[in-house]
Amino acid sequence: MVEGHRSPPTMSDVAAVAGVSKKTVSNVLAGYEHVSARTHDRVMAAVEQLGYELNVSARNFRSGRSRVLGLALPELRQAYFAELADAVIRAAGALGYTVLVEQTASGEREPDAITRMREHSIDGIIYSPLAVRPGDAPALDVKFPLVVLGEPVEDSDATFITMSNADAFRDATEHLVRAGRSSIAFVGADPDGPVRTAEERLRGYRSALDAHDLPFRPELVVSTPLWHRADGAEAATRLLAGGRAVDAVVCCNDALALGAMSALQLAGRSVPGDVAVVGFDDIEESAYSTPALTTVSADLDRVAATAVDMLVGQLERGEAAVAGVVRSPHRLVVRASSVDGARTD
Template sequence: MAVTLHDVASLAGVSIKTVSNVVNESPNVTASTRARVLAAVDELGYQPNLSARSLRSGRTGAIGLVVPELSLSYFAELADAVIRAAEARRLAVLIEQTNGDREREIEVLSSPRMKFTDGVLFSPLGMGMDDADRLRVPYPLVLLGERIFGGPTDHVTMHNVEAARAATAYLIASGRRRIAVLGAHPGEVIGSAGLRLVGYRRALDDAGIAFDADLVAATTLWHRANGAVAMRDLLSRGVDFDAVFGLNDTLALGGMRVLQESGRRVPDDVAVIGFDDLDEAGYSLPSLTTVDPGRREIAERAVAALVERIGGAAVPPREILAEYRVVERESARALAH
């Protein structure tokens, strides 16, 4: 037989209402009574009926996280950070994957499954600025990523332009002048690739270095294999370069492998910097210099913003930017003079 509130109340010597107040974290219970009830809960192994509680409160105790692709390390590590931030608030996280497909993203926004959450963190990849009005959904929603700006929801993102500018400036300060880029998306303006390329070009302008389109290698996806293909393309075209900026870490790691296979030494012949500060970046050989865009802060502030909206916060949509830093490791360092 399942343990009931009545069983806990009998053991603790209190009313059923008092047990309910403790289980539902009501502040109107003395510390000594709360301790006695919790001891009884532990002794009996009582498990609250979450479905019944949800019906009474109108809350599920869960939030949704919608991401493009968990096989991409950035989104896997972001999901981990979101789960940790949610657990600290006693919330579960339900994850949906869209594969970056616009139609799938739109479908998920209107999916009945969203009813099983109190609110959603949404990171689109296929949708764009023309889809901003689709974010007007009947539940709390916080936007992540760089596909839509100025929309009707809170938006937690990173300093893409400034962080990419800092990464490129770091290479320039180390004495590099011919800096190749892996991962550009031709014609993209809004989006990680477009914004980071803007930051790259601004750093070149700051240093008085002319932009050379031959140094920019385009890719579709941002996987290691794409970084490797882009690097082979640069090498096959005979492009002269002394540094590489991978627009994310996985591109940089794929490109670095090809450089080493070609006999080029990293960082002596070619310096390499990435973007994202993935866990594996610290364990590559050489370890990867990169940009930490504030992933943990993004997760924490996004969950906090969503919890505020779930609680009824009625303020205008906010854009929240995480802080970034260049993480110095072995793949890029100052040239010896």
């Protein structure tokens, strides 16, 4: 050893300074609850005195856990998923976990991401897909902690966290009806057939029309390949080009709504004067658009915290996985895009 160079202190060094066994030091550093306050303080004082640094990697290897959670989502360029990732990372960090993010919208089957992520050293996965289809059930029935953010599928015992999409979309549509709108377009139907989230939101839309004796007009249901701004703008342009009388548009997410609102304004339609617009998700940008966008909020922070806590509960507290659905509350955030003079957030 070069003169003047000291090797890093070891757990044995801490034990010697504290006057306890190496096992006691290990118990203190692992957070073992049956250690007296006096012993705990002596060990921690020795740790500070020596500048001892716990080898977290070695501890995790011995415990069989990495303290890393996986988050599989379609894409980060969509504001909703970026904000979801931020919320999950903050919730996990507060509990001492790191998050590995995987983007799934790559042309492969989305559920395959679950298998790919398990190739890494992760303890559990939060899976937020574009759509969960009935054929995905086998991929969701895994032997490790998994929470799915989305509508449940039959024949799956996975844990699903979702809001009541039908109720939320009914509230959004009824808000427009109460504001005096009667020719309300629905933007975001799936062109390839029913997908649970879009299907549930369409069901809520139809329910609101039925409750107010308004006819359901299939020509006002506009499908989009994706839920991006460009798709919303194209959908609004199609509505106008078709000569359809529309005085409101309710969209399956905020990106569609922001795109639709832009296209309407470029075409000379005032919002909300000529056409009211409502979105879904309450992304940060929705409060700062012109006009500010009325939208449905699911409280992403609450959803993220619930998902992380459910995983950590299985990993650290021995809790059983919750098979079935956990419903997250929603609320309608009314802004200026749907009501003249509405208060903005």
